Amino acid sequence: MSMDRREFLKIAGFSTIGIGVGWILSRPGEFLEASQFLQTKELLKAKQWAMVVDMRRFKTEEDYRKVIDACHKIHNVPDFGNPKDEIKWIWADTFEHAFPGQENEFMPESMKHKPFILLCNHCENPPCVRVCPTKATFKRKDGITMQDLHRCIGCRYCMAACPFGARSFNYRDPRPAIKEPNPEYPTRMIGVVEKCTFCEERLAKGQIPACVEASNGALTFGDIADPNSEVRRLLNTNYTIRRKAELGTRPVVYYILDIPTSVVSGGESNA
Amino acid sequence: MYDGGKILVGIVIFVLFAAFPFYNNIGKVSAKPEPKLDTPVIQQLSEKKCVEPKDFMRAEHMQLLNNWRDFAIREGKRVYINSEGKEFKISLQNTCMNCHSNKKEFCDKCHNYAAVKPYCWTCHIEPKEKQL
Amino acid sequence: MLEKALVGGKRYWTWVFFLLAVVGIGFITYLQQFKLGLGITGLSRDVSWGLYIGQFTFLVGVAASAVMLVIPYYLHDFKKFGKIVILGEFLAVSAVTMCILFIFVDMGQPMRIMNVVLHPTPNSIMFWDSVVLGGYLTLNIIIGWATLHADKKGTKPASWVKPLIYLSIPWAVSIHTVTAFLYAGLPGRHFWLSAIMAARFLASAFAGGPALLIILALIVRKFTKFDPGREPIQAIGKIVTYAMIANVFFLLLEVFTAVYSSIPGHTHPFKYLYLGLEGHAKLVPLMWTSSILAIVSLVLLIFPSIRRNESMLALACIALFVSLWIDKGFGLIIGGFVPNMFEKVTEYWPTLPETIITISVWAVGFLVLTILYKVAVSVREETAGIELEH
Numbered sequence: 158m159s160m161d162r163r164e165f166l167k168i169a170g171f172s173t174i175g176i177g178v179g180w181i182l183s184r185p186g187e188f189l190e191a192s193q194f195l196q197t198k199e200l201l202k203a204k205q206w207a208m209v210v211d212m213r214r215f216k217t218e219e220d221y222r223k224v225i226d227a228c229h230k231i232h233n234v235p236d237f238g239n240p241k242d243e244i245k246w247i248w249a250d251t252f253e254h255a256f257p258g259q260e261n262e263f264m265p266e267s268m269k270h271k272p273f274i275l276l277c278n279h280c281e282n283p284p285c286v287r288v289c290p291t292k293a294t295f296k297r298k299d300g301i302t303m304q305d306l307h308r309c310i311g312c313r314y315c316m317a318a319c320p321f322g323a324r325s326f327n328y329r330d331p332r333p334a335i336k337e338p339n340p341e342y343p344t345r346m347i348g349v350v351e352k353c354t355f356c357e358e359r360l361a362k363g364q365i366p367a368c369v370e371a372s373n374g375a376l377t378f379g380d381i382a383d384p385n386s387e388v389r390r391l392l393n394t395n396y397t398i399r400r401k402a403e404l405g406t407r408p409v410v411y412y413i414l415d416i417p418t419s420v421v422s423g424g425e426s427n428a
Numbered sequence: 429m430y431d432g433g434k435i436l437v438g439i440v441i442f443v444l445f446a447a448f449p450f451y452n453n454i455g456k457v458s459a460k461p462e463p464k465l466d467t468p469v470i471q472q473l474s475e476k477k478c479v480e481p482k483d484f485m486r487a488e489h490m491q492l493l494n495n496w497r498d499f500a501i502r503e504g505k506r507v508y509i510n511s512e513g514k515e516f517k518i519s520l521q522n523t524c525m526n527c528h529s530n531k532k533e534f535c536d537k538c539h540n541y542a543a544v545k546p547y548c549w550t551c552h553i554e555p556k557e558k559q560l
Numbered sequence: 561m562l563e564k565a566l567v568g569g570k571r572y573w574t575w576v577f578f579l580l581a582v583v584g585i586g587f588i589t590y591l592q593q594f595k596l597g598l599g600i601t602g603l604s605r606d607v608s609w610g611l612y613i614g615q616f617t618f619l620v621g622v623a624a625s626a627v628m629l630v631i632p633y634y635l636h637d638f639k640k641f642g643k644i645v646i647l648g649e650f651l652a653v654s655a656v657t658m659c660i661l662f663i664f665v666d667m668g669q670p671m672r673i674m675n676v677v678l679h680p681t682p683n684s685i686m687f688w689d690s691v692v693l694g695g696y697l698t699l700n701i702i703i704g705w706a707t708l709h710a711d712k713k714g715t716k717p718a719s720w721v722k723p724l725i726y727l728s729i730p731w732a733v734s735i736h737t738v739t740a741f742l743y744a745g746l747p748g749r750h751f752w753l754s755a756i757m758a759a760r761f762l763a764s765a766f767a768g769g770p771a772l773l774i775i776l777a778l779i780v781r782k783f784t785k786f787d788p789g790r791e792p793i794q795a796i797g798k799i800v801t802y803a804m805i806a807n808v809f810f811l812l813l814e815v816f817t818a819v820y821s822s823i824p825g826h827t828h829p830f831k832y833l834y835l836g837l838e839g840h841a842k843l844v845p846l847m848w849t850s851s852i853l854a855i856v857s858l859v860l861l862i863f864p865s866i867r868r869n870e871s872m873l874a875l876a877c878i879a880l881f882v883s884l885w886i887d888k889g890f891g892l893i894i895g896g897f898v899p900n901m902f903e904k905v906t907e908y909w910p911t912l913p914e915t916i917i918t919i920s921v922w923a924v925g926f927l928v929l930t931i932l933y934k935v936a937v938s939v940r941e942e943t944a945g946i947e948l949e950h
Contacts (some may be wrong), residue, residue: 181678188491194505197517233553240906241604254902256823284747289847290686291675297504305501306551310675314686320748322901326608326668328599338553340523346550348668356854360813363504384624404747 164195198296199363203380205281207409208366209391210274214375215415221249221272227371228353233344235334244325246353247276247368256400272417276321277302277353278366278408285315285324286376294350300381300409301355311348320401321408325354350389381409461541464533469526478527479510490546493520521552529555564938565931572784572934579927586920589913590665598668601914605706606906607897609666611890611918616662617887618768619925621761622697625657625769625940627732627797634725640795642941644709644788647780648773649704650932652732655769656697658925663690665917685741692735699728704932712939713881736761737742743896751829760810763896766803768884770796771877778874780933786940790870793938797873801861808854809889824903829895831841832905840905843894846886 160168215221228234228247235244249272253260260269279302284296285304293308294315316324327347334343342358345351354379356366364370369378379386390412391397397411472478480492494529499505500518508516517523528534531554539546568576589703604609629648632638664670683689693755703724740758745750754760774796777788802910818826831837833847859878867873899905910918 164525188488189495193509193516194499194503195507195509195515196504197506199505200506208559227446240606242599243605247864250902254904257903287683288685288746290681290690291672291679292681293675295502299504299523300748303501307497307501308672309669310672310674311670312663312666312686313608313668314684316605317743317749317896318746320901321604326603327597327603328603329597329603340555343551344551344553347599349890350668357504361504401748406747422920 176398178260197361197363199361201363201365203299203359204382205380205409206360207300207379207381207388207399208276208279208355208369209377209388209395209411209412209413211269211375211377211391211423212415213215213413214373215274217270220373220375221274222374223371224274224368225235225249225318228356229366230337231342231367233331233335233338233342235331236336237346238332242328244327246325246351247274249273250275256398259398274368275321275400275413276410277355278406278410279323279353279355281407281409282405284318284320284406288314288318290314297357297361301357302352303354303357304351306345306349306351306361309349310358311350313350315350320404320406324350326350385427448498458541461537463537464530464534465528467527467529469529475525479508479514479523481511481517489560493548496520525552525555531555561705561712561935561939562931565934567938568934574929576927576930579923579930582923583920583927586917589916589920591664592854593913593917594670598666599910601907602907604653604906606900606904607894607908609893609897610908611910612662612666613913614623614889615918615921616659616666617739617761617893618885619659619662620693620736621656621765621884621888622769622772623652623659623693624732624736624762624765625773626652626700627729628766628770628796628803629773630725630732631692631822632795634722634731638795640789640792643786644773644777644792644796646704646708646936647788647933648705648770649700650871650936651769651773651929652700652777653697653704653932654925656700656931657928658921659693660697661921661924662918665921671762683845685738685745686787689738690840692731692738696728696731698726699721703728704936708936708939710944714943717844720891733762736765738789743892748901749896750825754814756810760814762805763803763810764884764888765805768801768881768888770800770803771880771884774800774877774928775874775881775931778870780937783938784941786937787808793873794868797861797867800877800880801802801858801867804854804858804861807884808858828899828903832898833891833895836897838905839908842896842907842909843891847891850883850886850891854887855881857883 158349198205225247228243229236233247234246237243250269251270251272252264255273255275259414279300281300283294283296283302285294289295290312291308291310293310295303295305297303311326313326327345327349328348331345332338338344356364356368357368365378366376369376377387377391379388381388381392383389392411395413397413399408399411402408465476465494473498496508496518497520501509506518508518510516525531531549585608601610601612623854626648629641633641633645643925651678667673673896676687676690695711703721706721708718709723737758742759744754747750751808774793777793777796781787781893815830818830821827832840833843834851835841836844857876867876894908898907
């Protein structure tokens with residue numbers, strides 16, 4: 158058998174490509190049977206989890222602090238103390254920043270400067286899921302916009318795509334910036350994007366999200382697809398708004414506004 | 429042979445370089461690692477069994493963990509039924525490390541021996557080990 | 561043919577080792593970023609893409625511009641581009657290499673880059689961008705190498721090369737269109753949410769890329785025995801002129817839509833870039849430098865009498881290249897993030913490590929370009945005087 162150099166290189170080249178492709182195709186997908194995996198018995202189920210934020214019930218600084226702390230403590234959210242590297246899952250910002258374009262100069266001062274509780278909107282049509290090149294961000298069957306931090310490549314396309322600024326990137330190692338780590342929950346590594354998960358790890362244990370639990374009724378969590386749910390009752394009986402609804406992402410975090418009683422002059426109480 | 433001298437010198441340098449791991453380790457005996465299983469939680473188990481048989485776990489724990497991870501995060505399925513039909517909560521930090529609370533003596537021993545560095549622990553918090 | 565890159569004069573080797581040194585410094589700096597994270601850059605929660613992604617965007621344009629030589633030569637039989645078309649193809653190879661490197665250094669978890677292939681996601685524009693960029697790189701390496709090899713032997717390229725050349729034409733358009741779609745399809749980023757984005761990208765690419773090519777051709781002529789010829793350079797000069805007029809026109813269309821409609825979300829980024837917003841004006845001097853250089857280049861280019869003077873043409877090309885580099889490689893990206901999603905202004909400026917890494921990626925690009933051009937020029941020097949037949 159004779160073979161010239163050209164022929165040899167051709168065969169060698171194609172074999173290498175073949176081995177590479179073969180390796181990718183032959184990678185084991187599921188090693189264990191899918192039937193070996195179950196949901197927990199306690200898991201709270203829904204078609205689309207949603208939240209109603211009742212701004213009438215946020216009065217003191219303490220009301221905000223306990224909600225934010227409840228989340229950030231159990232999820233090992235670091236505090237770097239500077240806005241550049243900041244990571245936040247749930248936070249507060251004024252009306253004009255939460256609802257840009259909706260403010261006007263004559264609105265009640267109490268409203269204009271009142272901090273609103275902000276978090277991931279778990280949109281029904283989430284742009285972050287659409288843009289993610291690795292499916293690291295995806296939509297769960299129960300409507301939670303979930304983040305697989307094992308798969309995130311840190312391209313930050315989701316941060317560019319999210320109109321709500323809900324996503325934070327780990328610019329630095331978060332570990333040193335976590336004061337009291339919760340040993341039951343992981344931290345994150347540098348180079349991945351993170352955000353609120355609607356406490357999916359608590360839902361699996363039959364618990365409602367930590368912020369809701371700590372809010373003393375100011376936050377309500379439930380299935381928006383269920384007409385008998387508490388969130389639907391609140392939406393039926395109150396005027397609510399959503400952030401940037403005009404963008405069509407269909408956010409599911411709703412806000413009941415804190416309209417000063419003097420404004421609702423003698424009208425029906427909206428309690 | 430053209431440039432025979434240069435080629436020979438090149439071959440000698442290459443062989444010395446390529447064989448570095450071998451002669452560098454000559455005379456250094458590394459004992460076969462024996463991961464320790466004597467944690468308080470394991471001591472109290474009536475039946476000292478992991479989620480799957482020992483041999484399976486030794487060879488395949490990384491694949492098992494990969495599958496656990498994908499089912500828990502991506503499918504929201506956090507219960508694992510093992511080959512005997514027993515159920516376990518899927519959690520590296522709260523199930524695996526609950527028994528194997530001695531990461532240094534259990535995980536690290538073999539991983540160091542095999543020179544693998546799994547990055548699980550950059551996120552998952554390792555258990556606080558008692559000072560011996 | 562690659563062996564030709566191993567033979568060169570003192571000047572050649574000095575240049576190569578200089579580039580290698582810059583690459584080395586950048587590599588060490590990158591190791592630091594790899595260890596500590598992107599926190600060592602000027603990026604923040606609010607401005608999460610910066611210099612790296614800007615350079616990537618700009619260089620996709622440079623890569624796509626090779627088509628401005630391929631179309632006249634292969635579709636319109638414009639013979640004068642015969643000798644120079646290879647310079648365009650190799651420039652594309654070098655530019656795409658830089659693009660890939662800029663994406664790589666921008667990633668938070670670069671070791672997971674294969675996840676894009678292992679979990680292909682057709683709804684993500686970034687997935688398609690990686691597909692078209694990889695394809696374009698491969699196409700240009702194959703085409704450039706095959707045609708040059710044929711030239712060397714004095715024969716026609718193999719028959720399978722032609723279809724690849726034709727394929728590379730729409731492919732070049734696709735790489736920049738898809739890159740524009742990265743930005744133009746995001747809800748809430750008003751500055752980018754514009755249907756004209758892809759057209760604007762292509763216009764700026766067809767101005768900036770060929771302008772760089774003119775500068776490179778003049779350098780090649782000065783330092784080697786290979787002369788790309790006066791006429792091809794003048795012809796490219798015309799292409800640059802028309803493309804730059806279109807580019808400035810498109811930019812003005814954007815400004816009109818934003819300013820005349822007066823919609824806050826649309827006007828704020830322009831205000832931030834050109835006038836400053838809420839007392840923040842870090843980019844204002846840069847953006848006006850870009851605008852002035854654009855006007856200067858247009859004045860020099862539009863009048864044929866000026867353009868015909870090669871030193872004036874070179875000057876115009878340098879002004880134009882710098883202008884577009886600021887506008888597209890920096891302002892366009894930052895403008896999308898300022899003001900942020902809360903209508904607040906967080907400014908961005910690259911840090912020193914970030915700048916060093918950026919410069920060294922450019923050095924890698926120049927190294928690739930130097931080696932490829934060395935090969936091409938050596939072949940051309942050997943075949944000087946022979947008419948090419950593709």
